[in-house]
Amino acid sequence: MAIEVNGKTYETDEEGYLVNLGDWSEEVANFIARQENVEMTPNHWEVVNFLRDYYNEFQIAPAVRVLTKAIGKKLGPEKGNSQYLYELFPYGPAKQACKIAGLPKPTGCV
């Protein structure tokens, strides 16, 4: 499967996750977000950017608790919980935010 953004084609898996992490760009992220019916706000970008930074360091998306803590520090303690992350990414913060951030899908019993 593939997506086409600004005339360029990017390979994705069956579920729409980018196959090559290097293909990611803000345009690609916006495109995936639109497919997911997620309207990207600055707070969405905070999450996406944190995911990408963490992934660069640890080769895995952060645990939900790590993410909520980081977002709480950046956006205020009232937003540092998974409830808020579900508001941003209704299909589930781990999976949907990873997809938009161009990261592989977390697997297992999650």
Next chain:
Amino acid sequence: MAAPEFAVPELKEYPVIPILKADAMAAAKPYVASAPMNEALGFPGELVADWEERAVAKLGELLQKYRSLKVYLDACVHCGACTDKCHYFLGTGDPKNMPVARQDLLRSVYRRHFTPAGKLFPKLVGAKDLTRDMLEDWYKYYNQCSECRRCSLFCPYGIDTAEITMAAKEILDAVGYGQKYTNEIIGKVHRVGNNLGLPPAALADTLEGLEEDIKADTGVDVRLPLDEAGAEVLLITPSADFFAEPHVDSLVGYAKVFHAAGIRWTLSSKASEAGNFGMFIGSYDQLRRIALRVREAALELGVKRIVVGECGHAWRVAYSFWNTLTGIGAGGNDPFALQLQKQLDQRYKQPSHICEVTYDLIRRGALKFDKEANDHRIVTFHDSCNVARGSRMGDAPGGQFEIPRAIIRAVANHYVEMAPGTTHEQTFCCGGGGGLLTDELLELRVKGASPRMEALKQVADSDGVNFMATICAICKAQFTKVLPYYHFDRSMIGGVHQLVSTAIRLGA
């Protein structure tokens, strides 16, 4: 990709057997594993050209290897006792989700090739050729069975339906037609050490963060040690406990129990996974290879006890198979198994479930609780299928039912049982077990959860239940996802040790 549209079953006041809807779930089909995923496990990369021949040969091999399989395929008299016992049938109405019909997909091919009557008069005895359509039905409908074995409980012949599903999955893998979710994950266990693909550095960072959280919450330094040689206990827990919510709250609970009891424990980055999807795909080889990681870690760390965290199928594997696979428990007789048996402290059950550990400490008065800390919760308990029907706990029959409940009663004031016939050995699967906890099967998962949701709604309406405790990572992830479809809050689901964590007194 937007979630597929489908009708969520209406919850009724009492269970109703659905009207048959032929092929209602014929479109539900998990993604097929890619060639690299299959090849990493030693399976053909994609569907082989001579799949029919190879599938029949594999079935013949399994019949030789497992006498039980032959008995189960021969014994069914189509009495129908199992038909309305499957949560997927109850939720979907698809007749092929009646356990007997699901089994007959394999049984009919068995009769055609392995019984005299089926070879000579196939039509008279319901024997069928393995056509491409039949193979497709195998792939779809054996991937709509969570191997929960509720139907087996009602079978007068005691046919273990899950074993038939496992055989079918083993045959599918042997012809290069495996399922992505399970096979990708097993590959990650071998490459990285856990289902999640969580590398050691990330695990260490996550555990450190949790120690900070506990300190901030309680003011107490509770440790979550990693790879500490010489610890008494090695805790093997599902990697979801490190990553997901509400799973992580139970991990914090285990840590607090060990802290309060003064038990030196450790996690392992090599064996950072309790789950063993080798069982789901019916592969003894994978089951063993995954289990051996635990033995390696235990020998390296020199631990005296092995304790398993809240994971349903892992406990079945640990309780029923670890002994001969690894030497954790008696039965294994290779040199490493014998070495491990000598190393482990035989005054304790090897392995022990974390609930057994906690319950034992409670009985000895070693833990103290502020039960009112859980007063905002009215709790019920969802028995997980592999614990309920595939294992035991404690020293008495039924311990796997009584011990988790006894822990809940010790840490919370408000406890309510769901309807008989939906709990204990008759519990309903959450709808996501057996390697089906994948997004493309969401419709099946939502519909399959309906019998449990019905029972939950009854106690939510009658007693105000607002928390369903369980001891399985799959149950937790599955309910977190499907509860909102039934207008429940996703935070209603949590672990038994999450309740323990809330109420336990530290450092008193």
